[in-house]
Every structure is written in structure tokens, then in C-alpha cells.
Amino acid sequence: MSEALLVVMEQQEGKLNRMSWEALAAAQQLARELSRPVEAVVMGQNIGNLAQEVAASQLSCVRLAENPLLEFYTPDAYCLALQQVIAAAKPYLVLLPHTYQVRDFAPKLATALGRSFLSDCIGFRQENGELVFTRQLFQGKINADISFAGDPPYLASLQAGSFRVDQVVSGDKPAPLEIEKIAIAAEKVRTKPLEKFQEAKRTVDLAQAEIIVAVGRGIKEQENLSLILKLADALGAEIGGSRPVCDSGWLPMERQIGSSGQTVAPKLYLALGISGAIQHMVGMKGSRTIVAINKDPNAPIFEVADYGIVGNLFDIVPALLEEISKTKGR
Amino acid sequence: MKILICLKQVPAKDSPPRIHGDSTWIREDDLSYEINEPDSYALEEALQLKEKHGGEVVVCSVGPARVQQVIREALAKGADRAIHIEDNSRSKADSLFTARIMAEAVRPESFDLILTGLQSDDLGLGQTGVILAELLGMPHATIIMEVQVPDGHLSGQFKVKRELEGGWFQWVEIPLPALLTIQSGINKPRYATLKGIKAARTKEIRHLTTEQLQLKPTDILEGQRLRRVYVPTKTKKTEFLEGSPQEVATKLVERLQREVRLL
Numbered sequence: 210m211s212e213a214l215l216v217v218m219e220q221q222e223g224k225l226n227r228m229s230w231e232a233l234a235a236a237q238q239l240a241r242e243l244s245r246p247v248e249a250v251v252m253g254q255n256i257g258n259l260a261q262e263v264a265a266s267q268l269s270c271v272r273l274a275e276n277p278l279l280e281f282y283t284p285d286a287y288c289l290a291l292q293q294v295i296a297a298a299k300p301y302l303v304l305l306p307h308t309y310q311v312r313d314f315a316p317k318l319a320t321a322l323g324r325s326f327l328s329d330c331i332g333f334r335q336e337n338g339e340l341v342f343t344r345q346l347f348q349g350k351i352n353a354d355i356s357f358a359g360d361p362p363y364l365a366s367l368q369a370g371s372f373r374v375d376q377v378v379s380g381d382k383p384a385p386l387e388i389e390k391i392a393i394a395a396e397k398v399r400t401k402p403l404e405k406f407q408e409a410k411r412t413v414d415l416a417q418a419e420i421i422v423a424v425g426r427g428i429k430e431q432e433n434l435s436l437i438l439k440l441a442d443a444l445g446a447e448i449g450g451s452r453p454v455c456d457s458g459w460l461p462m463e464r465q466i467g468s469s470g471q472t473v474a475p476k477l478y479l480a481l482g483i484s485g486a487i488q489h490m491v492g493m494k495g496s497r498t499i500v501a502i503n504k505d506p507n508a509p510i511f512e513v514a515d516y517g518i519v520g521n522l523f524d525i526v527p528a529l530l531e532e533i534s535k536t537k538g539r
Numbered sequence: 540m541k542i543l544i545c546l547k548q549v550p551a552k553d554s555p556p557r558i559h560g561d562s563t564w565i566r567e568d569d570l571s572y573e574i575n576e577p578d579s580y581a582l583e584e585a586l587q588l589k590e591k592h593g594g595e596v597v598v599c600s601v602g603p604a605r606v607q608q609v610i611r612e613a614l615a616k617g618a619d620r621a622i623h624i625e626d627n628s629r630s631k632a633d634s635l636f637t638a639r640i641m642a643e644a645v646r647p648e649s650f651d652l653i654l655t656g657l658q659s660d661d662l663g664l665g666q667t668g669v670i671l672a673e674l675l676g677m678p679h680a681t682i683i684m685e686v687q688v689p690d691g692h693l694s695g696q697f698k699v700k701r702e703l704e705g706g707w708f709q710w711v712e713i714p715l716p717a718l719l720t721i722q723s724g725i726n727k728p729r730y731a732t733l734k735g736i737k738a739a740r741t742k743e744i745r746h747l748t749t750e751q752l753q754l755k756p757t758d759i760l761e762g763q764r765l766r767r768v769y770v771p772t773k774t775k776k777t778e779f780l781e782g783s784p785q786e787v788a789t790k791l792v793e794r795l796q797r798e799v800r801l802l
Contacts, residue, residue, distance in 0.1 A: 284669075284679065309704050312657075313681045316634070316666035320673040325635055325762025328664050341766060347556045347661055351565065353632075354766040399678035401696075401712040405703065420801065444802070456724030462706070469702060469722075477801055484552070487663060498799045500791065507555050512771065516794060517779045518787050528788035536792055536802055 213246045213269060214239060215300035215362075217291070219308055220251060220259050221282070228306030228369050233266060235333075235372040236304045242335055245301060248272060250294050250389075252287065254280035260386055266377055268384040272298060276391040278398055284314040285398045290391045291318055297389060300362050302340070307366040309468075319364045327355055327365040329487070348486050349509035369468065369491040413447065413463055420446035420477045423466055423493070424454055427482015427503060427522055431459045436526055437481060443533045449473070451489045467492035481522050485510030502526075540594035543650040544585040545641065545668065546613055547575040548606040549661040562767040564631065574609040577656025581721035583728040584686060585654050586617045592688055595619045599645060601637050603627040607744065614739035615731035621744045628749075628756055632662060632765050638670035639759050643752040646675060652697075653718040657682050665720075672718035679718040680711050684725050 216236045218229040233249060240247045246269035251259050253275065260273040274294055278286045291314075295303065305311045307329045319326035330342040331352075341354045342365055357363040415421060422441040428434060441448045448464060455465040466473055467489040478496035483489060485501075485508055493499070494513045501514035502522050511517045518525060550556055551573040556565040574582075585596045598613045598621040600606045610621045624644055629636040645653075653672070658665035665681075672679035685700035696712040702722050703709055713719075731739075749756060778794075780787045795801050 309682060309702070312665050313669070313679075316669035317673045317679070319762075320635065320638075320670045323760060323762075325633070325760070326666060327763060328666060336766075345663065345771070346768065347550065347565070348552075348663070349771070351556055351558065351768050352771045353768045356764050356766055358761050358764045399714060400680060403698075403710040403712065405707055405709045407706055408708065452723065468704065470706065472705075477795070477799055498795075500795075505553070505555075511777055512773055513775055514777045515775065516791060517777045518791065519779065519781075520784065520787070524784040525787060528784035529791065532785075532788040532792045533802065536796070 213248045213298065213300050214243075214302045214304060215295070215298055216247065216249045217303065217305045217311070218249050218251045218259075218263055219306055219310055220253055220256060221310075223256065223259065225251075225259055225262065226306065226308065227374060228308055228367075230374040230377055231369070231372040232304050232306045232367050233263075234374060234376040235367055237267060237378050238372070238376070239302075239333060243340075248298060248300070250274055250291070250298075252279050252290055261383070264384040264386060265379055266384065267380040270385045270387045272387045272389050274389040274391050276393055278393045278395065279391070281402045282310055283398050283400050283402060284317055285400065286393050287314045288318045288321055289393050289397060292321060293391055294389050295322065295362055303362055303364045305364070305366040307368050311366050315364060315366060322362065322364075324359070324362065324364055325357065327357070327363075329368050330365050331368050331371045333365075345487055348484065349490065349512065350507060368487070370494060408462065415447055415449055415464065415466065415471045415473045418447035418473065418475050420444050420479070421449050421466070421473055421475045421496075422446045422479045422481065423449040423451065423483060424460070424481050425451040425483030425489075426453050428454065428459070431457070433523070434459060436523070440479075440526055440530055443530055444479075446477075446479070451483050451486070480510050480514070481526065483510050484508045485512065540588065540592055540651045541648070542585045542588060542594060542596050543645055543648070543653045544578075544582050544596060544598050544613070544618065545653065545655040545671070546578045546582065546598055546600045546609050547656070547659050548572045548600065548602055548609040549575045549659055552660070558768055558770065562769060563765070564768060572605060572608065574612060575656050575659050575661075577658060577660075577721060577723050579656075579728045580723050580725050581654040581656045582613055582616065582618070583726045584721055586729070587726065588652070588686065588688065589617075594651075597622065597648070597650070599624070599641060601626055601630045601641060610744060611739055612731060614742045614744075615735040616729055617735060618742075620742055622747060623744055624747045624749075624752075626749055629759075629761070633761075633763060634662075634664045634666035635670055635762060636756070636759055638667050638674055640749055640752060640754055641667075641671055642674040643754055644747050649716070651715050653677070653716075655718070655720050657720040657722050668718055668720040675718070677716050677718050678713055679720070680713050681720040682722045683719045684708065684722050686719065
């Protein structure tokens with residue numbers, strides 16, 4: 210009998226990540242609608258304390274999957290372990306956070322199980338008794354509603370920020386632990402992960418900035434950055450960029466905002482010539498006030514903007530600089 | 540080294556998708572198309588590996604006749620030959636379906652290395668490469684920012700640099716044959732030369748259909764069903780500021796002072 214919703218909680222170096230708690234909150238919400246229990250699984254080695262931490266939430270059980278080959282992440286070991294957990298738990302739905310690690314192993318896991326995996330979903334609902342997930346297509350310009358076909362277990366991952374960590378419901382008493390026996394043959398693990406590292410010591414912490422001026426492809430050429438720097442200067446802002454701007458070397462990588470860069474939530478976020486790819490938006494949509502200037506009125510960035518200006522940034526930014534200096538002179 | 544590079548053709552970034560009257564898909568005829576951006580980095584990586592270590596670069600793309608445009612582009616940049624799997628059914632939106640027909644087409648060729656972009660700019664599922672690896676029984680590594688080949692030992696372990704979240708990276712050792720999904724920014728994709736464009740005209744493009752691969756679409760698991768597509772309703776109320784640049788600048792500064800209490 211396929212019953213529960215199973216949340217895969219991701220941990221690295223003994224820390225559970227934030228998106229896993231978001232997935233847990235989502236699972237609890239969906240479980241209430243479907244009248245199904247929620248279970249969680251944590252994988253690793255010597256992570257009993259993490260299982261205890263998860264068990265404080267309202268769950269029917271926490272499954273602890275430990276094995277020396279799970280100490281350092283590999284897609285092979287993780288898939289083998291989860292296949293065993295899924296065989297034991299027989300879940301209805303497996304919910305995962307859409308992290309880089311999940312992107313690395315979940316399509317393989319689903320294929321090994323003979324299932325589809327709906328990745329990077331932003332929400333779900335019940336429609337005529339059927340579970341429907343929503344995904345973004347075409348860089349957020351269009352949404353799609355997708356349902357599962359065939360038999361459970363179903364698998365889906367949730368985009369960062371789609372659900373809120375503070376919505377996680379705590380239990381009256383700790384959830385029971387289920388110890389999973391995980392057997393992994395060493396020769397089945399084909400890749401060998403080495404040390405993790407950072408390219409350069411980060412010198413700017415954009416997460417602390419009150420105001421951020423961020424630029425995207427709309428800047429067109431590196432020479433045009435001086436105009437943006439002037440604006441950042443006038444506002445007392447830090448400067449950030451979307452991935453293509455940092456890939457081109459126009460701004461240092463450490464100033465990249467988005468899933469592969471920094472996540473920020475300043476008081477004011479000024480997006481200049483940024484169309485708003487999903488990977489960028491997950492890194493800044495928590496900002497208090499968002500101003501977007503873009504020549505394309507259909508750019509997804511306007512979906513999250515409080516103030517929108519449709520136009521050429523090379524006309525508007527100089528006017529803005531003039532206006533700011535007038536205001537300051539008063 | 541025999542390298543396969545999987546390319547996808549996607550709607551151009553400045554080509555706004557509009558929805559078909561019955562909400563089942565977008566109006567494809569309206570769009571202009573281009574090569575999926577991460578795939579162009581994967582292609583460049585394949586070409587550079589061939590230039591350094593010798594071998595062959597083969598392109599594979601799934602889609603209707605229009606995808607030949609990106610195939611030709613890849614051949615003009617230096618790929619040796621191509622496989623075009625003509626399909627415009629479930630491959631439009633289902634990575635498992637796409638990976639399955641690709642797996643059938645490329646399995647007999649025994650590639651040493653398969654490269655794909657990490658995800659497509661249109662669907663953003665980020666799954667086709669990883670599924671293909673699983674179907675072919677190969678190890679994989681995703682979101683790769685550097686590929687190191689051991690000296691003269693193509694059969695040995697490759698070292699690849701995986702991007703992790705928040706500015707972290709990790710080296711991973713992986714044995715061949717393997718599949719890697721490539722991150723944007725790993726290299727500087729080249730432009731096709733006039734000479735390359737001419738040379739591409741005589742290069743082989745093998746055409747395949749699902750029938751020729753002896754695959755019936757009904758035999759391939761349908762684990763998901765697309766219900767409808769629609770323009771997202773806004774959750775946030777955006778105030779659009781209009782007027783001349785001077786006027787919008789005045790309006791914006793006024794709001795930043797009054798409502799945001801900045802400046």
C-alpha cells in the first residue's frame with residue numbers, strides 16, 4: 210500500500226539545508242489536504258543527531274539511512290540507498306528540495322524506479338481528486354500544470370523559496386526513528402568525490418547589503434558598467450550581477466546573485482537589464498522592495514517587482530543619477 | 540576519444556512564447572529559435588577536447604525539421620557528423636521520452652564521453668543528460684566547470700570540477716565512458732568561420748525516426764501528463780512608472796523616499 214509522503218532531507222557536513230525544511234513544510238501542507246502521513250529520510254554516516262533534529266517536526270516517522278559510503282555524496286550511493294528506503298517505506302510521493310545535489314541524483318533515481326520526476330516545481334493543488342504540480346517554463350514566462358500518470362511512487366522537487374520554513378509544524382513529541390539497513394557494494398559507486406573548495410576567499414558579503422544595484426545582459430558591453438557603478442555610488446549600494454555578466458568576466462564571480470551565487474534580501478534591489486531567469490530570481494525575490502528597469506515589458510523580473518519601468522536603461526539611469534543628486538542637494 | 544554532444548534547439552530569448560488557443564502548448568510557428576545556451580558551452584568543450592586529444596565529435600539533436608539549424612551550426616563550428624532524431628511528440632516536454640529515444644540511437648556507437656548542457660532554457664527540467672547516463676549504464680557528473688584529462692590515459696579517470704551552491708566547487712574522479720552536464724561559463728564558445736560553414740555542407744547528418752529505432756511511443760513509459768499551459772497570474776502588484784526618462788526618474792526617487800524611506 211503506497212501511503213505516505215516521504216521528504217528527502219539534504220544534509221552536507223552535518224548540517225541540514227534550508228530548502229529541505231521548505232520541502233518538509235510543503236509536505237506537511239499537502240499531507241493535510243490528502244489526509245496522508247508524512248515521513249522524512251536523512252542519509253549519511255553518524256548523523257543520528259540530525260535525525261533527532263528532524264524528528265521534532267510533526268511526522269509519522271524519521272527514517273535514518275546510514276552507511277560509510279553515504280558519508281560523502283555520490284549519485285550512485287545515494288540512489289542505491291534511496292531505492293532501498295523507498296522499497297521499505299512504499300511512499301505515495303517523494304518530495305525533494307531542488308538543490309544541486311537533488312538535480313544530480315533524482316533523475317537517475319526516478320529512471321531506476323521506472324518513474325517520471327517533476328523537477329523544480331513551484332506549487333501543487335488537488336484538482337478533481339488528482340494531484341497537479343505547477344512548473345515554470347520559458348524562463349518563468351509561462352506556467353504548466355502537470356499531473357503524474359501510472360503508479361506511485363511519484364517524485365517531485367520544489368524550487369527554493371516556494372514554501373516557507375516558518376510553516377514547519379512541530380510535533381507534540383519526537384517522531385519515532387526507523388533505522389534503515391542500507392547495503393551498498395563499494396564497486397557500485399563509480400565516482401570519487403574529492404575535497405570541496407572555494408575559488409577565492411569571498412571579500413564581499415552581498416547578504417549584508419541594504420541596497421543592491423544588479424545588472425544583467427541588458428548592459429550589453431563592459432564599458433557601460435561605469436554608468437551602473439556611478440548609480441551604485443550615488444545610492445550607497447553594493448553592485449551585483451546576473452550569471453551571464455559574471456560569466457563574461459565583467460563583474461567578479463563573487464558578485465553573482467542567484468542559485469549558483471549569493472542569495473540576498475536587501476531593503477532595495479534595483480534590477481537593471483535583468484530579464485529574471487529562475488536561477489537569478491531564487492537569489493533575490495526575498496528583497497523588501499524590488500525595482501526593475503527593462504526594455505521588455507514581458508520580462509519575468511516584473512513578476513516580482515514592486516516598481517517597474519519599461520524602457521532603455523541607458524536613458525533612464527542618467528536621468529535617475531541627476532534626480533538623486535538634486536534630491537541630495539536639497 | 541569518441542564524443543557525443545547532445546544539442547537542443549530552444550526558442551530565442553527575445554522571442555516571446557504565446558499560448559495556443561486550446562492551452563495545450565505554445566504556438567511554435569510564432570517563434571524564432573536558437574541553440575540552448577548551456578549546450579553551446581558543452582559543444583565548445585567537446586571541440587576543445589577533440590583538438591587536444593584527438594577523436595571525433597558527433598552531434599545529436601531531437602526535434603522537428605527546424606532543429607537542423609542548430610545541427611548545421613555545430614557542424615560549422617567543427618563537429619564531424621550528426622544524428623537528427625525527428626520527433627515532435629512527447630519529446631517536447633518529457634525528458635524521459637527524449638532520453639529514451641536518444642539512448643536507442645546512440646547505444647550502438649559506444650561513445651567514450653557524452654556532453655550535454657546542464658539544463659534547457661525552455662523547459663528547465665535539467666534531467667535529459669542524467670537519465671541518458673542511467674539508461675546507458677554510465678556514471679555521470681553534473682554542473683561541470685572544468686574537465687581534466689589524465690596525460691595520455693584516455694581510458695583512465697577523468698577529473699571534473701562540479702559547481703556546488705553558493706560559490707563552492709568540488710573535484711570528482713569519474714571513469715570513462717561517462718556523461719557530463721556542462722555549466723554555462725566553462726569556456727568561450729567560438730563562432731563558426733566561413734570555411735567551417737562551407738565544410739559543414741558535406742558533413743553527414745543521419746536522420747532517424749522513432750519507427751526506425753523500433754520504438755513505439757506507447758511503449759515508452761508515460762509517467763507524467765501535461766494538463767495545460769498558461770500565463771502566470773501575478774502574485775505581486777507592480778506599479779509601472781511611465782513617462783519620459785526624467786519623469787520616471789522623478790517618480791521613482793519620490794517613491795524611494797516616501798515609501799521605502801531610502802535616500
